Amino acid sequence: MSDEIAVGIDLGTSNSCVSMVLDGMAQIVPNEWGERIHASVVSFLEDGSVLVGNEAKRNIITNSEFTVYSTKRLIGRYFFSDEVKKAQAVMPYEIVEGPNNGVRVKARGQEYAVSEVSALVLKEMKAVAERYVGVEVKKAVVTVPAFFNDNQRQATKDAGRIAGLDVLRIINEPTAAALAYGLGGVENQRAAIYDLGGGTFDVSILEIGDEGVFEVLSTAGDTYLGGDDFDDRIMNYLADIFQEQYNLDLRQNKYCLQVLKEASEQAKIDVGRYGKAEVYVEGICQAEDGQALDLVATLDEETFNGMVMDLVQRTFKVCDEALQAARLTANEIDAVVLVGGPTRLPVVSTSVGHYFQTEPLSNVDPDEVVALGAAVQADALCRADAEHFLLDVTPLTLRIATVGGYTEPIIDKNSPIPVERTRSFTTSRDGQDKVRIKVMQGESSREEECEMLGQFEFSGFRIGYRGEVTIEVTFEIDTNGIVNVTAADAETGQRTTTRLTLSSGLSEEDIEESRKRTEETELASRAA
Amino acid sequence: MHDQQFEVELEVIAGLIDDLDYFQVLKIEQDATPGQIKAAYYRESRSLHPDKFFSAESEELKNNALKVYKRVTEAYMVLKDHQKRAKYLADINGPDRASKLRFSEESEREQKQGKEEEPGKTAPARQSYRQAVLQMHDGQWDKARRSLKTALMYEPDNELFRSKLEECQERLAEGSR
Numbered sequence: 249m250s251d252e253i254a255v256g257i258d259l260g261t262s263n264s265c266v267s268m269v270l271d272g273m274a275q276i277v278p279n280e281w282g283e284r285i286h287a288s289v290v291s292f293l294e295d296g297s298v299l300v301g302n303e304a305k306r307n308i309i310t311n312s313e314f315t316v317y318s319t320k321r322l323i324g325r326y327f328f329s330d331e332v333k334k335a336q337a338v339m340p341y342e343i344v345e346g347p348n349n350g351v352r353v354k355a356r357g358q359e360y361a362v363s364e365v366s367a368l369v370l371k372e373m374k375a376v377a378e379r380y381v382g383v384e385v386k387k388a389v390v391t392v393p394a395f396f397n398d399n400q401r402q403a404t405k406d407a408g409r410i411a412g413l414d415v416l417r418i419i420n421e422p423t424a425a426a427l428a429y430g431l432g433g434v435e436n437q438r439a440a441i442y443d444l445g446g447g448t449f450d451v452s453i454l455e456i457g458d459e460g461v462f463e464v465l466s467t468a469g470d471t472y473l474g475g476d477d478f479d480d481r482i483m484n485y486l487a488d489i490f491q492e493q494y495n496l497d498l499r500q501n502k503y504c505l506q507v508l509k510e511a512s513e514q515a516k517i518d519v520g521r522y523g524k525a526e527v528y529v530e531g532i533c534q535a536e537d538g539q540a541l542d543l544v545a546t547l548d549e550e551t552f553n554g555m556v557m558d559l560v561q562r563t564f565k566v567c568d569e570a571l572q573a574a575r576l577t578a579n580e581i582d583a584v585v586l587v588g589g590p591t592r593l594p595v596v597s598t599s600v601g602h603y604f605q606t607e608p609l610s611n612v613d614p615d616e617v618v619a620l621g622a623a624v625q626a627d628a629l630c631r632a633d634a635e636h637f638l639l640d641v642t643p644l645t646l647r648i649a650t651v652g653g654y655t656e657p658i659i660d661k662n663s664p665i666p667v668e669r670t671r672s673f674t675t676s677r678d679g680q681d682k683v684r685i686k687v688m689q690g691e692s693s694r695e696e697e698c699e700m701l702g703q704f705e706f707s708g709f710r711i712g713y714r715g716e717v718t719i720e721v722t723f724e725i726d727t728n729g730i731v732n733v734t735a736a737d738a739e740t741g742q743r744t745t746t747r748l749t750l751s752s753g754l755s756e757e758d759i760e761e762s763r764k765r766t767e768e769t770e771l772a773s774r775a776a
Numbered sequence: 777m778h779d780q781q782f783e784v785e786l787e788v789i790a791g792l793i794d795d796l797d798y799f800q801v802l803k804i805e806q807d808a809t810p811g812q813i814k815a816a817y818y819r820e821s822r823s824l825h826p827d828k829f830f831s832a833e834s835e836e837l838k839n840n841a842l843k844v845y846k847r848v849t850e851a852y853m854v855l856k857d858h859q860k861r862a863k864y865l866a867d868i869n870g871p872d873r874a875s876k877l878r879f880s881e882e883s884e885r886e887q888k889q890g891k892e893e894e895p896g897k898t899a900p901a902r903q904s905y906r907q908a909v910l911q912m913h914d915g916q917w918d919k920a921r922r923s924l925k926t927a928l929m930y931e932p933d934n935e936l937f938r939s940k941l942e943e944c945q946e947r948l949a950e951g952s953r
Contacts, residue, residue: 416830457814457818459818459822460822461821461822463817463818629831630830630831631831637821637822637825637828638827639821639825663849663853664849664852664853666826666842666845666846667846667849667850667853668846668850669850670878724846727827
């Protein structure tokens, strides 16, 4: 059992990466083309198979309607959420409403749950690892942004199950990165992990004690801020230039928009690497008279930095929040670790250095560090004795709805996990046989400003006069950061029946059905 | 990997967990320093963290460890916070110890109420009141009276301010006699 292979998977907004420990060393597993980073893109092909990864990314332009990307922005969200509305406006693929306010992606006449699309990315990662070691891989540790709420974590875990993986643990990306750096050694070192990904920003403040204890003191994040926002700025800059020149708005056409997006992403990389980007896209669109028009522009570093400085500043607001929660100041941080592709940009790394008054560490590739950490954790869980312990925290306050649209906190954010809290509820009507509790996460006392996790209905307790029956509800946040709710009759200790009556999640049947379908779906790149 | 003695001890502690206070759970004294609290949390994490029991065969062992460890994190969460710790200490050393071994929402509410009983609900009133206390201490009754009147302007219903003002007026009346 313990000699089975468990991998670590970084399931990113833009890119994913798989790693495993071989001969005591965590290493990135490349695919047969030597690629170590794989685009989190799934292209549904005509023959029913799917193409996943960098090859699929090329299809965003040629097979745009059926090529799905950035699903991490949609995972675990409600259909009515702002993020989903925003995605509907810009994504070339079709996003539709599923059962329970859930989100579905429609491709070639078939509807897929978001977890199912993510599962296809995980399936590809699993296949890459299997090809490399020649045996079946069944177990994995999957990472999520530290600031992910329960719905998003649950949906990620479901994605793992749909992909046929036993998800040993969901761990936070910044914590995984700290593990990969093997920080510690120096006693009671304090580290900040600055994780700017494609779609999310997270910062975690850790204290690394002796004997391998990684204590997360606090975490903060913004799930609406990432490298994609940098691309958006460049897109607008380029589109404005083009519009001035030809009086045509590239943003109005989904095809042009995709080409523009790709050009912008490349410009961002170039300006970061060379200090200047020459943008040249031949025939990006046609003039009314049929003449093909080219997009030609130059972007220098100064212009770029000016464009994105407010985004960088926004990350420091989040850092302020994390430091404050940890009761530390920026200069008390001993080490800063950069995670995520956008931290390669000098404007980001330099600003981070200024903010923390220390040169950030960057000796591990910021695109690979999270997967490496996940592999270290996967390996530790499979071996009998773990040598390090991740003492993580919950990023959001767990709340219950009270009356009149208000909420009450149950477990504060930044509480160490696993943790549980018990609350007593008394019946309010004679003969009451059900108690309903709405559970949510967020920092607002107003219900509508928090994220709804679910409505639980308890039954099967004694029936009595009002105020006579007390049930004790236990709220638990486990090591994955996932919330569990159970209840018992306070007097008899008898467990009540718990039913989840409202949730965005998938039912067991949905998961099983998706799992079967995913198992049957062929990965086009592996077909040969 | 885990010897039998450890398993037996863990079972005993898991059975007793609802009778232990947070200091007992972390195996520390009630006057432990913040450093000692953290060290105890790390020590207990090393022996009880769920990762350590991930591949354990015995479900019972896993459950016992998790049960005790969840209480360890709960204890740490309360004891690392100055205010919560002070309130908790008063709780467990009071007459209702048995029912207050876990920091409940009740304790939290009482702790918050305690905060509200601070002199004054508004910042300017509190500031004027603090000034008045110092002035009274120095025997500057006239100045203190003015400060208290200012404080009462912000919070006309504050009993404490009112009683202090009366005290000042008495003193001033005494002085002029």
